[in-house]
Amino acid sequence: MESRDNSVETKKRKIESFIDNETTKAAKNNLSSSTGSSSSESDEEEIIPPPKIVRQKLLGEGGYGSVWLCLFSNKQFALKEPKENSQYKIAAMEKEKRILSYVNQQHDHLPKTDPHREKIIEMFPIDGLCKYQLALEYLPRGSLYTCIRKNKKYLTDVASIKILTDVAYALDFLANIQIVHLDLKSDNILLTTEGNAKLADFGFADYAYEELTDILGTLRWRAPEIGVEQATHKADIYSLGMVAWELKTLTLPYVSFEFKSKEERRAFFKLVQGGFREIIPSDCEPKYAALITRCWEQNPKQRPAAEEVVKVLGDIKSLRI
Ligand SMILES: Nc1ncnc2c1ncn2[C@@H]1O[C@H](COP(=O)(O)OP(=O)(O)O)[C@@H](O)[C@H]1O
Ligand SMILES: [Mg+2]
Numbered sequence: 001m002e003s004r005d006n007s008v009e010t011k012k013r014k015i016e017s018f019i020d021n022e023t024t025k026a027a028k029n030n031l032s033s034s035t036g037s038s039s040s041e042s043d044e045e046e047i048i049p050p051p052k053i054v055r056q057k058l059l060g061e062g063g064y065g066s067v068w069l070c071l072f073s074n075k076q077f078a079l080k081e082p083k084e085n086s087q088y089k090i091a092a093m094e095k096e097k098r099i100l101s102y103v104n105q106q107h108d109h110l111p112k113t114d115p116h117r118e119k120i121i122e123m124f125p126i127d128g129l130c131k132y133q134l135a136l137e138y139l140p141r142g143s144l145y146t147c148i149r150k151n152k153k154y155l156t157d158v159a160s161i162k163i164l165t166d167v168a169y170a171l172d173f174l175a176n177i178q179i180v181h182l183d184l185k186s187d188n189i190l191l192t193t194e195g196n197a198k199l200a201d202f203g204f205a206d207y208a209y210e211e212l213t214d215i216l217g218t219l220r221w222r223a224p225e226i227g228v229e230q231a232t233h234k235a236d237i238y239s240l241g242m243v244a245w246e247l248k249t250l251t252l253p254y255v256s257f258e259f260k261s262k263e264e265r266r267a268f269f270k271l272v273q274g275g276f277r278e279i280i281p282s283d284c285e286p287k288y289a290a291l292i293t294r295c296w297e298q299n300p301k302q303r304p305a306a307e308e309v310v311k312v313l314g315d316i317k318s319l320r321i
Contacts, residue, residue: 063203064083065093078137081134103177103179123136139198141190143189147191168240170198171233180232181236183203183216183239188200208233223238238303240295240306241296242295249281
């Protein structure tokens with residue numbers, strides 16, 4: 001027990017020192033860009049203005065951010081920034097940037113052949129961005145949520161299992177680096193043109209050692225323990241079960257609930273906390289149905305770890321779900 005606490009402490013120190021380094025780097029960058037022109041002037045060199053970011057179109061919006069397709073030096077990328085000029089949303093985006101930067105940095109340590117690679121959205125350093133703007137790799141096929149509604153033809157059983165496996169790998173990687181996502185849902189899974197999936201939107205993600213007792217995540221996908229007890233990686237596994245259900249049914253979870261008022265939301269979440277779950281269709285492949293049921297276990301400890309989800313999906317990848 002003691003050695004486990006030590007290892008959490010070590011990880012915590014590692015993450016904190018990473019953040020300190022990043023903050024120092026950012027401060028230095030700001031400094032060099034603000035003093036850069038004066039040193040060039042004194043050397044009488046020609047000042048070449050940085051390439052401009054050109055916005056092309058709005059790719060999507062969530063609760064916090066607007067995401068724009070942009071061009072920079074003839075390269076496309078997705079620019080995520082707060083939807084509104086609210087201090088709360090700006091702070092949230094700054095935090096998302098710090099966490100994604102840490103996640104990407106850890107990801108870069110993975111060996112080239114590691115199956116956990118490329119399962120998480122990548123962020124680029126681009127000069128001239130504010131600290132609450134994120135430059136992300138652009139995924140032209142957009143979110144799984146949109147694909148379920150507009151491009152069902154891509155979602156064959158094999159493609160669905162591939163998407164879930166990619167996300168399970170992403171969750172396993174996050175568990176290994178002590179990060180919980182806490183907002184896993186089809187809107188936050190992005191698809192590549194090759195049919196691979198990447199986990200995006202780290203707006204609610206946090207370090208697993210923090211006291212994660214806030215109400216987080218999106219109601220339809222939210223694990224019952226969220227806001228009640230310390231949320232762990234198993235909260236993400238619950239949401240993964242809901243994504244598996246979405247891929248079987250190609251519908252919105254709990255579609256008949258509208259959640260127009262706070263009271264309705266509270267009453268619904270109470271039901272989930274009492275064990276209420278979506279109905280798994282009777283024609284569902286039994287192993288797939290069993291996996292969903294296990295992901296939805298009330299007791300987080302009884303839910304499978306991401307690593308086990310990957311194995312189970314491997315067993316059923318050639319079956320009709
Ligand atoms: N890198 C990207 N490439 C293409 N579309 C994206 C990208 N990032 C986000 N989107 C689109 O924008 C939507 C909102 O982005 P998201 O990061 O989830 O914002 P929020 O934190 O507000 O939920 C996504 O559901 C998706 O449709
Ligand atoms: Mg989102």
